Amino acid sequence: xxxxxxxxxxVWLYVPANTAARRGVDxxxxxxxxxxxxxxxxxxxxxxxxxxxxxxSCAADIxxxxxxxxxxxxxxxxxxxxxxxxxxxxxxxDADVFxxxxxxxxxxxxxxxxxxxxxxxxxxxxxxxxxxFVDAAVPWLAEIARRGGGGAP
Numbered sequence: 001x002x003x004x005x006x007x008x009x010x011v012w013l014y015v016p017a018n019t020a021a022r023r024g025v026d027x028x029x030x031x032x033x034x035x036x037x038x039x040x041x042x043x044x045x046x047x048x049x050x051x052x053x054x055x056x057s058c059a060a061d062i063x064x065x066x067x068x069x070x071x072x073x074x075x076x077x078x079x080x081x082x083x084x085x086x087x088x089x090x091x092x093x094d095a096d097v098f099x100x101x102x103x104x105x106x107x108x109x110x111x112x113x114x115x116x117x118x119x120x121x122x123x124x125x126x127x128x129x130x131x132x133f134v135d136a137a138v139p140w141l142a143e144i145a146r147r148g149g150g151g152a153p
Contacts, residue, residue, distance in 0.1 A: 010040035044118030
């Protein structure tokens with residue numbers, strides 16, 4: 001990830017296409033699409049904005065509030081995601097996985113309530129066109145386009 005900068009919404013990062021990534025202990029995969037990621041201050045989500053994805057315009061990953069430790073972002077992914085598709089439809093994904101994991105891993109009530117409230121808030125903001133889900137990413141997406149688009153900057 002490349003740090004692009006910071007504004008009133010948080011820290012903005014760039015993840016180029018073909019970046020190696022993995023979920024948990026799964027094998028690494030090469031990401032098909034690059035994206036700009038917002039790490040907000042104190043919110044229970046991060047947001048990925050996709051400039052050239054065929055079906056998604058952005059996705060909010062629900063997790064514990066992020067912290068920065070030794071230059072790394074630390075959060076606990078709580079499985080819920082909220083996506084806005086290119087047709088502007090909004091959907092909360094993986095509620096079934098969240099429910100299974102909350103019992104399996106013994107999530108406490110505060111964690112569960114925070115995750116559900118964050119997913120509902122992100123969905124509402126996406127549906128109602130509220131920042132940072134409208135224009136906040138535009139200058140950062142323009143910056144990666146200026147640097148060469150979906151590839152490495």
